[in-house]
Amino acid sequence: MKKKNRSVVSYNKWGYIFLIPFTVTFIIFQLIPLVSTVVNSFYINYRDGLETVVKFNGVQNYVKIFTEDHVLRNFGNTMIMWIMGFIPQIVISLLFAAWFSDPSLRLKGQRFFKTVIYLPNLIMAAAFSMLFFTLFAQEGPVNNIMESIQRLFGVLKEGEAYTPYDFMAHTGSVRGLVALMNCLMWFGNTTILLLAGMMGIDTSLFEAAEVDGATSNQIFWRITLPILRPILIYVMITSLIGGLQMFDVPQILTNGSGQPNNTSMTLIMQLKAHLYSKNYGVGGALSVILFFITGILSLIVFKFNGRTDEYGKA
């Protein structure tokens, strides 16, 4: 009895030792910045020229965020662009994952396609965004193609001038481009995650369903999806947090302006605007608010998806 206890204790010791690197990194790079952000959010703290201005400011920074800083507008923009990108992303990913994991389809070249769909994620978002900016410029290839098509089908008469469509001057097209880019960049990643989840499902369940005469539609909706729920929750929460932090794509595409008329301005782009003058006060307050928004939204998703049902505990 005594001997057993001692061995447990010594194993515990190793557990703690192995945790040290993580804990130290976490405290230095996450916890301290986090606390200092909260502290900063109660101060005026910015650069004016080469001078740093520091002064206690109470909750005025928070008041400012809601009165002058359009936090709700930016939050709305962020969510709209995230949803516009996420819905096609999850649909495409589910479809691909279902195809890839279905042994009866015997898809050829699976490895090749799995690699290819993941590739857009390997490009830097900034480079991807720059590429789209150039593609969709008024003098860019997309407008050239649109012109050629219109000429080909006689929409544009001989000698008639083509008016290029300014993608950057319309709310729908800017948001659409941002959503398209996010979707293209992330659907491969989501597919791989969902695929891993689907491969983990016991094939005897599918076989049993087939024996009972279930259609493949029924199998998908009644077996695959419910068992996939934990993975889906994970995908949704990570994507939501990533979506709230949407920054690089719209920043580069609109050169930081959130044009047109601030309809593509995201929360983090606004944060970046504050950091121009190293405004840690207002920037900190915005970060803290973002922290709470992230927390609340994650809880909602979590609650919504986490309920138990007839297929067992999720």
Place this chain on the structure above:
Amino acid sequence: MKKRLLALSMAMIMAVGSLAGCGDDKPAGGDPTQAPADNKTEATPTEKPVLNEDVEVVDISEEEEGKVLNIYCWNEEFKSRLEDHYPGYSKTDATHGKIGDIEVVWNITANQDNAYQNNLDETLLKQADAAADDKIDLFLVEADYALKYVDTEYTMPVTDLGIDLKELSTQYKYTQDVMTSSDGTLKGVSWQGCPGVLIYSRAIAKEVLGSDDPADVQAAVKDWDTYKATAADMKKAGYFMTATTNDTFRTFSNNVSIPWVNADKKVQIDDNIKKWVDDTKEMFDAGEIKSSADLWSADWNSGFQRDGKVFCYFGPAWMINFSMGNAPGSVDEDGNPKPDDGTITFEGGWGATEGPQGFFWGGTWICAATGTDNKATVADIMRKLTVDKDIMLDIVAKDSDFVNNQPAMEEAATNDAYAFPVLGGQNPLAMFANGAKNIALDKITAYDQGCNEEFQKAMKDYFDGNADYETALENFYAKITAKYPALSK
């Protein structure tokens, strides 16, 4: 459930923590006991200070020179000026060179997203504690934000480098006005002058106006009303007056009667800026301006192509050289003639004329950083590049730049050897010289860069029809106060 919540909240702390990381490279809360330093920066000039000529020149001949000369700048321009024109400079590699025994180290950070100034600011703030060889010795600034550095102790008066102000008498006055601090000391010098002109496509001028002679073109653009009438003619002939809505901005913003920011740090809109908005909106709606894209974008320089259909650009000498690009018949680094790249430039198809209003744009100034251990070398670079007539005429001949030397420019203006190949052999120097004398820079503030950029961005929404003027103006105020928290509406 509790454990899950805990795990979830930990995950969120980490996610947001990674955000916090980018917002914070200072210790918690700074130091609240530290006195607010904003009382020192109240000197936003309403009246531009007059240069105090009566300063004692410091004798530095006894001081020992450091081994390393650190130069901070944002592109290759100044480096190529030193490499090509400074006697005794030898190139070691892309970022290193030598002047005698002194090693020259180039620290080049691109301007994009304010990276240059961020880098410079951080290094300057640490200047006092840095080792002698790591200190910045020389850095470059632009007019739009020059005051941010000039009015601090981080820049050295040129007299402290042993330069007598009398030596600089050949320079254009406005180039010294920019660098004069609020107490009247000169903090930097420039080798170039940047008076702007209207640069037009000769082919389009011939077709629509019947002549490509600068004097005839000038008659068609002599004031803003005539300019607008010409724009309508261009539109009829299937051409655009300018490539973007922002092309004319500088001509208006340089002719203002009040600065962007007043003494109470309130942002104000001058009537002439408003006129720019009204005129541009009118012309853009009429289809006389090609696009509302930013300057430097692909849509902007599409007019450089022969089929670009853009009549004119507004710019100073450096734009002719740097943007309009490679002169025809000239040779690349290997000595081969440059290929026909399809641009108007290749045929020397540009012309230049004064345009509706005088203006200036850009320009680079050399500042000595306080704490430099290479005062003599920095002073010599300043003398050679900004005073020495022979070297400066060399710069004109080789780089088609307009230099900051009145006698030299007046001489070159009448000499056909200094004609610009890009302009089809026209010599625009007389025009520039005339413009440089008339530039007034008494309305600049330390915040001009942000004001100019954000105002143009905000007005794009108005031009595109996505916002009315009031909304666009509100957006501008919101952006500018976020960019410079010290300012208010």
